[in-house]
Amino acid sequence: MKIYTFDTTLRDGTQGESVSFSVDDKLVIAQKLDEVGIDYIEGGWPGSNPKDKEFFSRAAVELKLKHARLTAFGSTRFARNPVEEDRNVRALVEAGTPVVSIFGKTWNLHVKRALGITPEENLKLISETVKHLKDHGKEVVYDAEHFFDGYAASPEYALETLEAAHQAGADVLCLCDTNGGMLTGRLAEIVAKVCRRFDGIVIGIHTHNDSDMAVASTIAAVEAGATHVQGCMNGYGERCGNANLASVIANLEIKLGHTTVGPENLAGLSSVCRFIAERANLPMRNDQPFVGRSAFAHKGGVHVAAVLKDSATYEHVPPETVGNLQRVLVSDLSGRGNVLYKLKQLGLADRLDENARAKLLERIKQMEHEGYELEAAEGTFELLAREALHPEMRFFEVESYDVATRAFGPAASRTTAAVTLLAGDEVLSETAMGHGPFNALHLCLLKCLAKQYPEIAEVRLKDYKVRVINSQKDTAAKVRVLIEWGYHRKTWSTVGVSDNVIEASWKALVGAIRLELMRLTGSGETDG
Numbered sequence: 001m002k003i004y005t006f007d008t009t010l011r012d013g014t015q016g017e018s019v020s021f022s023v024d025d026k027l028v029i030a031q032k033l034d035e036v037g038i039d040y041i042e043g044g045w046p047g048s049n050p051k052d053k054e055f056f057s058r059a060a061v062e063l064k065l066k067h068a069r070l071t072a073f074g075s076t077r078f079a080r081n082p083v084e085e086d087r088n089v090r091a092l093v094e095a096g097t098p099v100v101s102i103f104g105k106t107w108n109l110h111v112k113r114a115l116g117i118t119p120e121e122n123l124k125l126i127s128e129t130v131k132h133l134k135d136h137g138k139e140v141v142y143d144a145e146h147f148f149d150g151y152a153a154s155p156e157y158a159l160e161t162l163e164a165a166h167q168a169g170a171d172v173l174c175l176c177d178t179n180g181g182m183l184t185g186r187l188a189e190i191v192a193k194v195c196r197r198f199d200g201i202v203i204g205i206h207t208h209n210d211s212d213m214a215v216a217s218t219i220a221a222v223e224a225g226a227t228h229v230q231g232c233m234n235g236y237g238e239r240c241g242n243a244n245l246a247s248v249i250a251n252l253e254i255k256l257g258h259t260t261v262g263p264e265n266l267a268g269l270s271s272v273c274r275f276i277a278e279r280a281n282l283p284m285r286n287d288q289p290f291v292g293r294s295a296f297a298h299k300g301g302v303h304v305a306a307v308l309k310d311s312a313t314y315e316h317v318p319p320e321t322v323g324n325l326q327r328v329l330v331s332d333l334s335g336r337g338n339v340l341y342k343l344k345q346l347g348l349a350d351r352l353d354e355n356a357r358a359k360l361l362e363r364i365k366q367m368e369h370e371g372y373e374l375e376a377a378e379g380t381f382e383l384l385a386r387e388a389l390h391p392e393m394r395f396f397e398v399e400s401y402d403v404a405t406r407a408f409g410p411a412a413s414r415t416t417a418a419v420t421l422l423a424g425d426e427v428l429s430e431t432a433m434g435h436g437p438f439n440a441l442h443l444c445l446l447k448c449l450a451k452q453y454p455e456i457a458e459v460r461l462k463d464y465k466v467r468v469i470n471s472q473k474d475t476a477a478k479v480r481v482l483i484e485w486g487y488h489r490k491t492w493s494t495v496g497v498s499d500n501v502i503e504a505s506w507k508a509l510v511g512a513i514r515l516e517l518m519r520l521t522g523s524g525e526t527d528g
Contacts, residue, residue, distance in 0.1 A: 001227065001258050001259070002227070002258070002259045003222055003227055003228070003229055003252055003258045003259065003260050004039045004040065004202070004204075004227060004228045004229070005037075005038050005039045005040070005229060005245065005248075005249060005260050005261060006038075006039065006040040006042065006071070006101075006141070006174075006204065006228060006229065006230040006231075007033050007038045007040065007041050007042065007230075007231070007232070007233065007245055008042040008073075008206075008230055008231070008232055008237075008242065009029065009033070009232040009233045009234075009236055009245075009276060010026050010029060010030065010041065010042060010043050010044055010055075011042045011043065011044045011045060011052075011073050012042070012232055012236075012237050012238065012242055013232035013233070013234075013236035013237050013242065014044075014236075015237060015238035016232075016236045016237050016238060016241060018280075018282060019236050019280050019282065020280070021279060021280065022051075023051055023054050023055050023058060025279045025280075026043065026044070026055050027055070027058060027059065027062055027063060028279070029275070029276055029279055030043060030059065030063055030065070030068075030070070031063065031064070031065075032272050032275055032276070033068060033233075033272065034063075034065045034066060034067055034068040035066075035265075035268065035272075036261055036265050036268040036269065036272045037067060037260075037261030037262055037264075037265035037268075038067075038068050038261065039067070039068060039069065040068060040069050040071050040099060040101075040141070041065075041068045041069070041070055041071060042071040042072075042073050042101055043055055043056060043059060043070055043071065043072065043073075043097070044056070044072070044073060045072070045073045045074055046072050046074070046091040046092065046094070046095040047074050047087060047088035047089075047090075047091035047092065048074075048088075053091070053095075056070075056072060056095040056096065056097065060096050069097075069098050069099045069139070070097045070098065070099065071097055071099040071100065071101050071141065072091075072092050072095035072097045072099075072100050072101070073100075073101045073102070073103075074088050074089065074091065074092045074100065074101075074102050074103075075088060075102060075103055075104070076102055076103070076104040076105075076125040076126055076128075076129040077089050077125055077128065077129050077132075079115060079116075079117050079121060079125060083128045083129055083132045084132065086129075089129060089132060089133070092133065092138075093133070093136050093138075097138075098138070098139060099138065099139040099140075099141060100133050100138045100139070100140055100141070101140075101141040101142075101143055101174075102129055102130070102133070102140065102141075102142060102143065103142075103143040103144075103145045103176070104122070104125060104126040104129070104142065104143070104144065104145065104161060104165065105122050105125075105145060105146070105150075105161070106144045106145055106146050106147045106150035106151075106157075106158050106161045106162075106176075107145075107146040107147075107149050107150035107153060107158075108150065108153060108154050108157050109149075109150075109153060110145070110146060110150075119157055119160075122161070123160060123161065123164040124164075126142070126161055126164040126165050126168070127164040127165070127167065127168040128168070129168075130142060130164075130165050130168035130169055130170050131168040131169060134168065134169040134170075139171050140165075140169065140170045140171050140172070141170070141171065141172040141174055141204065141228075142162075142165035142170040142172065142173055142174060143174045143176050143204075143206060144158070144161060144162060144165070144173065144174060144175055144176055145176050145178050146176065146178045146179065147175040147176050147177070147178075148175065148176075148177050148182040148186075148187060148190060149178070149179060149181075149182075151190050159194070159197060162194070162197075162198065166198060166201060171202065172202045172203075172204050172228050173194075173198060173201060173202070173203055173204065174203075174204030174205065174206050174228060174230060175190075175191060175194060175203065175204065175205055175206070175221070175226075176206040176207075177205075177206070177207040177208055177214075177217065178206075178208060179208065179210060180207065180208030180209055180210030180211055180213075180214065180239070180240060181210055181211055182207075182211070182213075182217065183211065183213065184213050184216045184217045184220050185220075187207075187217045187220060187221065188217075188220040188221060188223065188224045189224075191203065191205065191220075191221045191224040191225060191226055192224040192225060194225075195224060195225030195226070196225075202227055202228050203225060203226045203227065203228065204226060204227075204228030204229065204230060205217070205218050205221035205222070205226045205228070205229055205230065206230040206231075206242075206243075207221075207231075207242070207243045208237060208238070208239065208240065208241070208242055208243075209235060209237070209240040209241045209242065209243065209244075210239055210240045212240070214231070214235070214241070214242060214243035214244070215231075215243050215244055215247045215248055215251070217243070218231065218243045218248050219248065219251050219252065219256070222252060222256070222258070223256075229243075229245070229248050229252070229260075230242075230243070230245075231243035231244060231245030231248050232244070232245055233245050233246055233272065233273050233276050234246070234273050234276060234277055234284065234285070234288065235247075235288075236276075236280070244288070244289075246269050246272075246273050246288075246290060246291050246322075247288075247289050247290055248260075249261055249266070249269065250266070250269060250289075250290045250317070250321075250322050253266055254266075254317050254321060254322075263321075266321055266322060266323075267320065267321065267322065267323040268323055269290065269291055269322045269323055270290070270291040270322055270323035270324045271323055273288070273291045274291070290317075290322045290324065291322060291323070291324060292324075295319070295324055296315055296319040296324055296325065296326045297326075298314060298326075307326070311326060340357065342378075342381060342385070343357070343385060346382055346385060348385050348386070348389060351389055352385070352388060352389060356388055356389075359388070360384060360385065360388045363384060364381070364384065370497055371469045371470075371478055371480055371497040372480070372495055372497050373480060373482070373495060374495070377482060377493045377494055377495035377508075378492060378493060379485065379492030379493050379494045379511070379512060379515055380493070380494045380495050380508075380511055380515075382492070382515060383494070383511050383514060383515040383518070386515070386518045390518070393518065393521075394514070395423065395514060395517045395518075396421040396422060396423040396428070396448075396449070396514075397421065397422045397423075398419075398420075398421060398422075398510065399420040399421060399422050399427070400418075400419075400420045401417065401418065401419045401420070401441060401444070401506065402417065402418045402419075403415065403416070403417040403418075403437045403440055403441055403502060404416055404417075405436070405437060414433065415433065415434050415435070415436050415437055415439070415440045416431060416432070416433050416434075416440060417431065417432055417433075417434065417437065417440035417441045417443070417444045418430070418431045418444065419431075419441065419444035419445055419448055421445075421448050421449075423449075423452075428448040428449070429448070430444045430447035430448045431444065432444045432447060437502050437505075438464075438502070438505050438509070441502075441505075441506055441509065442461075442509060445509065445510070445513060449513070449517075453517060453520065455516075455520055456513055456516055456517065456520075458487055458488070459485055459486070459487050459512065459513065459516055460485065460486045460487070461483060461484075461485060461486075462484040462485060462486045462491060463483070463484035464481070464482075464483050464484075464505075465481070465482045465483075466479055466480070466481050466482075466501060466504075467479065467480050467482070469497070473499075476499060477499065478497060478498065478499045479497070479498065479499070479501050479504050480495060480496070480497050480504065481495065481496045481497075481501065481504040481505045481507075481508050482494075482495050482508070483495075483496075483505070483508045483509070483512065485512045485516075487516060492512070492515070494508040494509075494511040494512040494515070495507075495508055495511075496508035496509075496511065
């Protein structure tokens with residue numbers, strides 16, 4: 001069965017804390033959503049703010065949608081305004097979209113308290129607004145706000161509001177769990193009753209995640225007869241977010257056999273979710289189902305051993321169906337299978353015998369005991385593997401390093417560093433001034449090695465994270481520094497641990513440079 005997908009990331013999603021998109025962001029995201037096969041893209045509320053008004057104005061010229069129908073969002077007319085004079089309704093018409101989504105009050109509590117009108121007057125707001133938009137040639141999605149709370153308070157009136165929208169010509173009646181408090185079983189019962197009452201009409205579902213049930217409730221609504229699903233990529237949205245549309249799509253397509261974006265587009269889910277997270281400047285949850293980095297990551301040795309024989313033993317779907325990858329993590333919980341898997345990824349498995357792999361595993365477990373976290377620092381694992389293969393290739397040893405910061409008043413300081421390396425029979429010493437201790441040390445290291453290895457100057461820091469390991473020791477606690485590096489299009493992370501944050505940072509820095517030197521000189525061959 002075809003289930004229509006309605007993405008509201010650009011409207012409802014932006015109501016989430018810390019979620020903000022520029023007009024340029026919204027335009028490129030809309031294009032990506034179209035490419036992945038979304039049926040409706042709700043772009044915003046043109047009557048509420050200048051940004052959304054500009055979006056629709058530019059979208060009419062710049063967006064080249066091949067499949068999706070762009071949708072403008074708004075409300076029913078204000079009670080004091082005739083529909084043809086209502087500024088909000090006029091903005092919806094002027095947005096120029098083929099589809100308009102409007103919300104109306106379903107819960108008599110809101111009708112009386114929020115609008116301050118009679119139930120009968122509210123029905124007129126709904127029917128007149130829908131009819132006006134239909135008279136202007138719009139496809140109308142009617143969002144019945146707070147439908148399930150309204151139904152619980154008065155089933156008769158909640159259904160009357162839907163009837164008003166239907167009789168006025170609404171194309172979709174979408175039932176909204178606006179507060180996100182309805183339990184899945186009860187929601188499904190109500191959806192089934194609505195589907196029977198409005199047989200042959202497209203019934204939609206719009207859920208919020210305040211009870212952590214938004215995806216489950218959306219799937220249950222489809223099983224009860226809904227054929228239109230709304231949600232946000234990555235689960236963005238107000239308070240606890242909306243139903244994660246990526247999870248909804250994957251479950252409907254893979255588990256229930258419905259058609260949403262189609263199997264040919266399903267593999268684009270992971271990339272579109274990451275693209276949207278990047279545009280939002282927010283970290284994407286690693287544990288996000290289907291599309292997160294950890295969705296198909298395996299850590300326990302027993303699990304890995306089974307996955308290597310048959311991935312179905314611990315994977316509910318093949319990761320490539322949603323554009324994701326299987327990953328095996330290396331940690332103190334690892335077995336030999338974890339190490340073997342990672343070595344295969346690096347192209348080194350056949351070059352280390354079983355005894356060498358066992359020693360590598362013991363070294364990893366000891367480092368994890370000391371506070372290292374190699375599952376997040378795959379660059380450090382790669383360095384250990386290459387060192388196990390070529391223990392003689394160290395390139396340099398650190399003889400000494402020194403760093404000092406002198407403050408000049410409350411807002412000015414100067415940091416200088418000195419580094420001495422031993423490279424074979426040669427002593428390399430340099431000093432540098434930098435923007436803080438780590439930058440100064442980095443500059444010194446590059447100056448020491450630049451003559452022989454100029455390429456390493458292109459290794460760039462991309463992210464830097466510090467975490468306290470044993471907080472009970474207060475400010476004397478040991479810390480773990482995780483640094484992400486980039487070289488052209490390749491990225492990797494290295495880790496350092498110490499009770500001195502500068503030393504931990506230095507260890508991660510030296511590891512990153514030593515690893516890149518091994519890659520540049522072909523030590524261990526492939527870059528994996």
